[in-house]
């Protein structure tokens with residue numbers, strides 16, 4: 001439910017809009033729902049609106065943990081085969 | 082949007098019949114109403130547009146000031162955020178031909194209602210990550226503290242979910258009940274206060290009917306009387322009724338986990354993913370549609 | 384022209400606010416009327432582009448001599464919106480679509496028909512651009528347009544222009560294509576990234592909001608099929624993943640079973656296409672391609688076929704994406720965590736979703 005994806009802010013416009021980017025795809029988004037949006041921030045986009053900023057340190061840590069888990073899983077599976 | 086009642090779809094179609102442009106998210110287009118779905122209405126000439134962002138409805142209203150534009154506002158707090166963001170702009174820009182047909186809902190009152198149902202026998206909640214981004218992890222404290230139910234806010238990667246389930250199991254085994262938030266990269270304890278303030282400014286809780294779950298007190302998010310000009314039902318003097326659900330559709334029991342979808346007498350016999358009778362058969366994530374896809378092809382049983 | 388001396392409107396047509404007439408040459412209803420103007424359209428716009436002995440006589444029916452006896456015949460209609468999108472337009476799309484249908488049935492495309500359904504008022508320049516694209520594509524594919532038809536419908540009755548292209552081809556000897564012949568261990572190959580066309584067109588339609596460098600993969604695949612001729616006995620099954628994307632070839636009748644690792648390397652999709660798909664809540668496996676082949680081949684020829692494909696510009700991104708596991712069953716994706724997701728045809732239209 002509630003499909004939302006992280007994108008990086010690449011432009012902040014005066015009217016509350018801005019551009020966000022992921023994998024070379026840029027999208028016109030609305031930034032009025034988050035505090036002080038800045039170029040370089042990662043935001044969660046839902047239906048064209050940034051609904052939350054992403055905590056980058058937290059994200060990096062969590063994704064590193066996931067990578068470890070996936071790695072461990074793959075290794076154990078390859079071992080079993 | 083499994084819990085949107087057929088009455089909302091009926092009302093949307095009535096407005097389209099009266100000449101309004103109806104703007105909706107793609108998710109709603111195949112959900113059956115009492116008589117027709119929006120897709121069927123569109124085929125009969127209703128002016129129904131699918132949007133990705135609610136701002137498209139605002140742009141449309143500004144482009145066509147001679148037409149009435151109605152936005153079908155469905156969803157939980159997550160989706161309420163962009164919808165209210167759009168409304169806020171429409172109010173400030175004084176757009177006079179745009180209104181919302183609201184069927185927005187809040188998650189915490191529904192959770193509170195579910196734990197009161199003894200048949201559900203809920204042990205723990207895996208809390209929705211993007212709803213929590215708005216309302217904050219603290220919104221579940223009452224479940225842990227008062228009702229002793231473990232809550233874990235999960236993200237949407239497969240490992241987020243697995244990790245979330247693991248945390249719930251650990252709490253359950255240890256006999257603990259707290260709110261954990263491993264999705265802290267997006268969710269804060271207090272959520273997004275800016276959106277909460279906007280929601281409070283424009284919307285107030287009311288008792289609404291959830292498809293299959295009945296009326297849940299305080300679970301609806303309706304426009305405050307001060308903004309009733311933007312309320313399509315008020316503006317066009319429309320009574321939104323609960324609508325008529327197929328009497329044999331057991332979506333409510335399916336949603337609550339009381340029965341397997343195949344226990345519904347319509348499952349696979351009149352209700353298919355191509356011809357959904359109830360909303361649970363509409364999107365691939367719907368419980369009935371998923372059950373149909375996997376069970377009917379793998380020969381598994383309950 | 385109306386307005387000059389014509390009947391006055393009984394009331395102001397407010398709905399036409401902002402409507403300005405211009406001097407641009409446009410398609411008129413009369414261009415489809417069978418009279419002078421029809422003839423002119425055909426003689427000035429069609430014949431010079433597609434001229435050949437058969438077409439020059441302007442037959443309603445073409446009498447053809449086809450080398451060999453085993454004939455393949457197909458038809459397809461094209462209604463894409465917008466008419467022009469990054470990487471192509473409805474004109475080349477129509478040629479590729481029909482040529483590819485013939486090719487993946489194991490055929491060598493030879494002749495095409497070209498039926499135009501034009502909307503009254505269509506700018507002449509648009510018509511020309513589309514016809515030029517048809518001409519370029521037919522030349523590149525080595526096929527000739529041998530008969531056709533033109534109709535003009537009233538303004539509002541179609542979206543600019545529609546095309547119908549039928550195609551006739553000769554079957555290459557040797558291919559015995561059927562999902563029934565798939566055996567466990569066979570390799571599932573694709574000739575390039577999946578889903579780009581569908582996503583590029585969707586982005587072109589939503590251009591107000593999205594900006595990408597994504598281009599359609601619209602291209603002919605007949606050379607990729609020819610490249611497989613040395614191994615016709617080992618090629619079990621081929622499809623072009625067009626409408627519905629890669630899912631219909633996976634869900635064909637008779638059913639066949641295979642597993643496709645979800646994150647196979649090299650990745651059969653471009654990051655931009657995947658990002659748009661994720662943003663709009665659409666499965667990339669449901670997004671159409673218009674220049675790709677999906678083939679199931681005997682394992683021993685996998686490397687040879689991939690090498691032959693990669694030697695062609697349209698096969699640069701060719702890779703093996705999975706393996707057949709049983710003669711009957713379902714095609715499923717293997718997730719990173721060891722789960723299985725069944726591949727299913729899309730339900731209804733490809734629409735952006737929010738939940």
Ligand code: SF4
Pocket residue numbers: 327329330331332333335342345346347348349352357358359360361362369
């Ligand atoms: S099978 Fe169809 S009718 Fe039965 S509960 Fe599911 S959605 Fe409702």
